[in-house]
Amino acid sequence: MTAVDGNALLERLSGKLDGIRGRLTPNAPMDQITWFRTGGPAELLFQPADEDDLSAFLKVLPEDVPVTVVGVGSNLLVRDGGIPGVVVRLSARGFGQAEVVSENRIRAGAAIPDKRLAAAALEAGIGGFHFYHGIPGSIGGALRMNAGANGVETRARVIEVHAVDRQGNRVTLSNDEMGYSYRHSSAPKDLVFTAAVFEGFPEDSATIRAEMDAVQHHRETVQPIKEKTGGSTFKNPEGTSAWKEVDRAGCRGLTIGGAQMSPMHCNFMINTGTATSHDLETLGETVRARVLENSGVRLEWEIKRIGLFRPGQEVQEFLGRMI
Structure with a gap:
């Protein structure tokens, strides 16, 4: 049931x-x-x-x-x-189209995969979008969490965002109204983003392609992209990297049930084949506890966790139990 x-x-x-x-x-x-x-x-x-x-x-x-x-x-x-x-x-x-609307601007639907927006920019000779080639999400999520990689964030490219609110009204927000910060937007939580207008700059296709290839090579080299994973588990704390803190706390390869902190990149959590969401969240909270005990750094989740726990399988924040 x-x-x-x-x-x-x-x-x-x-x-x-x-x-x-x-x-x-x-x-x-x-x-x-x-x-x-x-x-x-x-x-x-x-x-x-x-x-x-x-x-x-x-x-x-x-x-x-x-x-x-x-x-x-x-x-x-x-x-x-x-x-x-x-x-x-x-x-x-309904929401997966990309359209070049001016020399350096692209209107993209929120359901477009980030990689497709990067490809559309390449085809149009618009620079500044290569970082999306390495983000395995869709534009709606990128808008909500200010997704970024390789030194560039979504907020650097956004001009305006189109959305529908909980009452069904259409809303348009400027870059400033999105309230962007690191891996965060302060836009109202009830908004469903439907599209956005992005702006880049003129760049030749060969340069863009080289930048995208470099992004892809980096991902394939250091990230477990062929595993069942959710990308970066924790946000980078100020002054350090999440993976370094996880590693220093001895959590590289740490396993709970079918969930494991990747031995390849220890800020990636993976389902080795039999994990439940309870296993994964328990692992994440255990890692947070160990890092806090080891270095005093309070890791914050980057992965979005939603829904209900099964009765009797609630996961408490910052588990005190060491595994």
């Missing part, structure tokens, strides 16, 4: 969904979406046909029904009890 009941929620909404064109899936298996390949179901997964459809759906969705937005699931840990309410996942057909 799951902790959520999507059929009951769908029945509750049945009289409100006339004209909604997107796909609604009750009890949608999130372990087929997340890169960790773990987690319980979404109570109700909604994949809107386009921005109009998303707006119409949110206008009729009762206020007490929670809404969670997910992308490609690369930097996401869904807990084993599932996600209550509606999970919105933007479709590639």
Whole structure:
């Protein structure tokens, strides 16, 4: 028995969904979406046909029904009890286009993979987007968490962001209104980002390609990209690197259940094949505790953790138990 009941929620909404064109899936298996390949179901997964459809759906969705937005699931840990309410996942057909709108500007839908935006910029001869070639996520997630790599962050490229709020209203935010800081945006949490306008600079294609190749080589050399992982587990603390603190605390290769801190890059957590989300989160909190004890550094999660714990499998922040 799951902790959520999507059929009951769908029945509750049945009289409100006339004209909604997107796909609604009750009890949608999130372990087929997340890169960790773990987690319980979404109570109700909604994949809107386009921005109009998303707006119409949110206008009729009762206020007490929670809404969670997910992308490609690369930097996401869904807990084993599932996600209550509606999970919105933007479709590639409705939100997956990239369009060059001026000499140095590209409008990109929030469902576009970061690598595709980098490729579109390469084709247009627009520099400054090579870093996206190494980020395994979608543009919506990059906008929300100010994703970055190789010394460049999303905030350096964003001009404006388009979104729909919880009431179904369309909203446009400037770069300043996004409130960017390291791996963070202070934009309202209820916004569903739908697209953004980015600006780069003129650069020849050979230079852009070389920069993208360097990014790819770095990833293949130092990161466990062929494993079931969620990317960087912890944010880099000020003045140091997360992986260095994890290593110094003796946590490289540390294993709990089917979850392991990668021996290749110890700020990457991997599912070795049998991990549950409980294993992964327990491992992460154990590492945080060991690092705090070893160096006094308080690591903060970069991976987004959402959903409900299974009863009796709650994971407490900063486990005191050493494994």
